[in-house]
Amino acid sequence: MNKELMNGTSAIAESAIQAGCKYYFGYPITPQNELPEYMSRRLPKVDGVFLQAESELSAINMVLGASAAGARVMTSSSSPGISLKQEAISYMAAQELPAVIVNIMRGGPGLGHIAFSQADYFQSTRGGGHGDYRTIVLAPCTVQEMADMTFNSFDLADTYRTPVILLGDGMLGQMMEPVVIPTAKNKSPPRRDYAVTGAKGREQRVIKSFFVEGKDLKEHNWKLFRKYKKIEQNEVRYETYLLDDAEMAVVAYGTAARIAKGAINRLRKEDEGLRIGMIIPKTLWPFPSRVIKETSRYISDFFVFELCTGQMIDDVRLSLEGSGHIHFYGRPGSVVPTPSELARIMARHYYQSQRKKKK
Amino acid sequence: MKKIYSRPKSLSKVPFHHCPGCGHSIIHRLIAELLDEMDLQERAICTPPPGCSVFAYNYINIDMVEAPHGRGAAVATGIKRVRPDCLVFTYQGDGDLAAIGTAETLHAANRGEFITAIFVNNAVYAMTGGQMAPTTLLGQKTTTSPYGRNPQSEGEPIKMSELLSTFKGTSYIERVAVNNPKNIKKAKKAIQKAFQHQIDKTGFTLVEILSPCPVNWKMDPLQSCKWIDEVMIKEFPLGVKKEIK
């Protein structure tokens, strides 16, 4: 496809369709309404189904049913709506059903605000609903990444038979950037040999998560665990930026990573040229722990920047296993810092750490 | 000798786990008989709920997707939209369909989804130990209405069949009971009609089945069947509530 100017939510919607997603179930909530609106226009034209459900609860359970019936299917929402979806996400993780769930994060807790935020990190990376499970969490930084990650998320969901969360935020969802929508060449979604289609000429298929007998649940949970380990081994994605000569490494994802990049560029251009680099996690689960730990062999200071009071910082801390020194700056709502504002804050932390090193 | 009664093909060869006198086993069997007779076994998909029918897939030998509590109508909607040629039906208790899943049920009905709800009304939450359900009768004692259901604080028994029959999206709704052979026959006929309406794509269909739960009613099976006649049917009158021709 040609390069087009698109906002993030529309790019997600079109990429999903290109990836073979013909079913969308959702419920309106700001700041992601352009996504269902786009789907409501496009899906009927490609023999797909768009259905506005009576709630997020209902929408995600329609997703569960459509996935069980063998379809590539997606839902999207923003923070409060994602809270409502958690029960069925837990069921789908347990039933090993693929689906893509988009969360265009807004401020919380409660009704919060309708501007962007990164306060759903824990909810996304710790399973979110009840029980011992994880979901793959993808964190795009640009509209192009929103498109690419959406496109790949359907394959990831199918490969591992698990729900995938695409974690964007209101800024990424609304802003327009040039984007090339990925297109599939002769790609048809894989056949699901577990889908319910009517037991014609074969044994009955049952999709369930209830295991009351004997060792069944234990074995099921270990099976899921092994799958999650495999995902941790194979699917970690991140980017590094100017780490080679850096004295301090910023860790940030999504919109926060973009602001931080702007700040780093400014600081590097200044007279003294502050040597700051960055690690940008692109998967939040599995988290790029190894690169953080390895970086700590030659960089001692890590500056975590999040648009919340600090959630990913826990994963950075766990990754460092006691080594290194963590700095933090968070913005849990209201106006986001500009790159120059963040640059001043980063510089302060940088000089503090330099002084400490000299002592 | 002519065989006049045997296990339906669609019923698996395992003993039911339900208590003696439970209506669920009868209803399971009726469904299995109909799947055979209507030649639907190979294209039927059911969504069993949490509740005493949670193991429906062990008995009715068709594809099944377990629904979260109350969400049967939404899960079935998702399935049906992907597989419009399949017979898709939910199987739901009264707690499931008329309390936690009310919204899903009403809206699926209002959209006129081509699905069938098999709605088992036993006036209690049976699986969790006999708590009060939205269909519990006035004055009926349950483990969470130990002094009897009081309409001032707990409301009146909810009548889903009557409510849903006011929706344009519904095409066949009947309330039946499985407390004696005559009623069981009618129940089977009702489910058959509902399935046929679904196949004919006329609208949302539902069969509400008054069903004995001797254990939680603290009665023996015979008393339970009698209680349905003498008490339950008075509150929940049987009959076709809606049928579009």
Ligand SMILES: Cc1ncc(C[n+]2csc(CCOP(=O)(O)OP(=O)(O)O)c2C)c(N)n1
């Ligand atoms: C979200 C949620 N809440 C509560 C439960 C516990 N639970 C399981 S079955 C059930 C109700 C059973 O009653 P009913 O739907 O009437 O079915 P029955 O067992 O009587 O056939 C409840 C409350 C659950 N599984 N999930």
Ligand code: SF4
């Ligand atoms: S508790 Fe009641 S509904 Fe449940 S199996 Fe026993 S008799 Fe049937």
